[in-house]
Amino acid sequence: MNSSISGANSGTNQTLMGGGGTEAARRGGVSAAGFIGGAEAPLGTITGFAAAFSSFSLARPQIMPEESARLARAERFELQAVARSTLPGHRIRCCLLYRRPNTASVEVRRSSVSGLAYYAGLQVCGRGAVCPICGARIAEHNRGEIQAALDVWRGRGGVPALLTFTMPHYRSQGLAENVKGLLGAYRALTGHRSYREVAGAGGLTHSIRSLEVTWGRQNGFHPHLHMLGFFGSGYGAAGLRERLPLLWLAELQRHIDITNTDHVLERGVRFQVGFPAGAEYLSKVGQAWGLAEEVAKANRKKGRGDHYSPVQLLCHVRDGTLPEAAAVYREYAEASKGLHFLQWSRGARAALGLAEEKCDEEKADGEDQGDVVLASLTAEEWRAVRVGGWQARSRLVELADYDEDAALGYVAHLVERFRQASGGVR
Numbered sequence: 001m002n003s004s005i006s007g008a009n010s011g012t013n014q015t016l017m018g019g020g021g022t023e024a025a026r027r028g029g030v031s032a033a034g035f036i037g038g039a040e041a042p043l044g045t046i047t048g049f050a051a052a053f054s055s056f057s058l059a060r061p062q063i064m065p066e067e068s069a070r071l072a073r074a075e076r077f078e079l080q081a082v083a084r085s086t087l088p089g090h091r092i093r094c095c096l097l098y099r100r101p102n103t104a105s106v107e108v109r110r111s112s113v114s115g116l117a118y119y120a121g122l123q124v125c126g127r128g129a130v131c132p133i134c135g136a137r138i139a140e141h142n143r144g145e146i147q148a149a150l151d152v153w154r155g156r157g158g159v160p161a162l163l164t165f166t167m168p169h170y171r172s173q174g175l176a177e178n179v180k181g182l183l184g185a186y187r188a189l190t191g192h193r194s195y196r197e198v199a200g201a202g203g204l205t206h207s208i209r210s211l212e213v214t215w216g217r218q219n220g221f222h223p224h225l226h227m228l229g230f231f232g233s234g235y236g237a238a239g240l241r242e243r244l245p246l247l248w249l250a251e252l253q254r255h256i257d258i259t260n261t262d263h264v265l266e267r268g269v270r271f272q273v274g275f276p277a278g279a280e281y282l283s284k285v286g287q288a289w290g291l292a293e294e295v296a297k298a299n300r301k302k303g304r305g306d307h308y309s310p311v312q313l314l315c316h317v318r319d320g321t322l323p324e325a326a327a328v329y330r331e332y333a334e335a336s337k338g339l340h341f342l343q344w345s346r347g348a349r350a351a352l353g354l355a356e357e358k359c360d361e362e363k364a365d366g367e368d369q370g371d372v373v374l375a376s377l378t379a380e381e382w383r384a385v386r387v388g389g390w391q392a393r394s395r396l397v398e399l400a401d402y403d404e405d406a407a408l409g410y411v412a413h414l415v416e417r418f419r420q421a422s423g424g425v426r
């Protein structure tokens with residue numbers, strides 16, 4: 001049983017997560033390693049991409065999409081359909097299926113950044129926590145902004161660091177209750193005078209916190225927080241490492257029942273990227289993800305061991321490899337309502353040169369007016385694509401990546417099939 005689960009799991013995630021590392025390399029983003037220690041990103045990632053890119057870019061001026069990104073997009077269409085049927089009545093039911101009221105037609109466009117074809121003019125749910133398509137778009141948008149903020153901070157001689165705050169959790173506890181306790185404790189911690197003193201001594205000026213939720217058979221839901229701190233260069237000597245665990249324990253005790261205080265002191269706060277003792281972690285994870293990915297795409301990472309990410313849970317629902325997966329996903333979706341998974345500290349965005357934050361629906365629409373329009377579909381054409389299910393919607397953009405004529409031919413085929421199915425009545 002176990003081997004079949006982990007087998008299905010790793011295969012799925014290879015496809016899903018494949019775009020992450022290469023995307024970072026392709027965009028030339030500053031990895032955590034490059035930022036702090038001057039180490040280089042894994043060679044395989046960069047050279048692998050460069051080889052693929054040059055062979056295409058010489059042949060055609062258009063940016064050719066990465067195969068891993070095309071596979072990931074196809075899988076997101078499929079997993080969105082799985083999420084839709086797992087969550088009846090959820091807002092995801094309309095996502096990328098129906099035209100937005102204020103748009104003339106559904107268009108197929110090609111992104112000038114990724115080279116991937118996509119649909120424009122459709123409603124999106126913007127529920128990044130549960131919708132695989134909106135989630136990927138929102139995470140990518142956040143990643144870009146965090147990277148820009150890190151670049152500004154680096155230019156000012158600052159140092160970024162990543163901390164993780166966890167809490168003890170048991171299978172009997174509900175997620176909503178745990179998240180409430182976790183967020184309450186974090187809010188109280190960051191408002192506490194002692195925390196402000198010790199963080200201030202380290203030059204902590206801004207921060208971004210992201211909420212990540214995983215689930216495991218043994219201990220149930222495991223909500224935890226990542227905090228990306230924008231520190232001054234002398235932060236290492238400020239005593240954060242010694243004092244923060246005690247402060248965190250005190251706040252957790254005020255918000256949830258804690259039986260094992262030693263556990264919290266030992267593992268409640270993890271000093272990751274950017275801290276001296278985090279060098280090992282940096283070499284393993286930082287190179288592949290970079291800090292921006294680590295924070296922005298927390299819920300899209302591959303879980304470790306008995307910890308499944310929400311996306312992995314959906315894969316299990318699809319594959320039928322984890323009996324509890326659908327019920328767990330439903331509880332996760334319910335508890336996620338209204339939560340801010342990513343939050344910038346007050347004033348951080350303006351101070352780091354970013355505009356006012358967009359809402360998740362705007363981040364999720366993924367449209368760029370400058371992108372090439374490959375096709376404008378009539379109402380009937382879109383209906384024919386829509387009734388073809390996720391497979392038809394996925395297939396159409398796959399064809400449009402390389403060949404608009406083939407894509408249009410496919411639409412004509414779908415319309416024909418649709419007319420036949422509806423007995424000639426349009």
Ligand SMILES: [Zn+2]
Nearest residue numbers: 095125131134
């Ligand atoms: Zn959506």
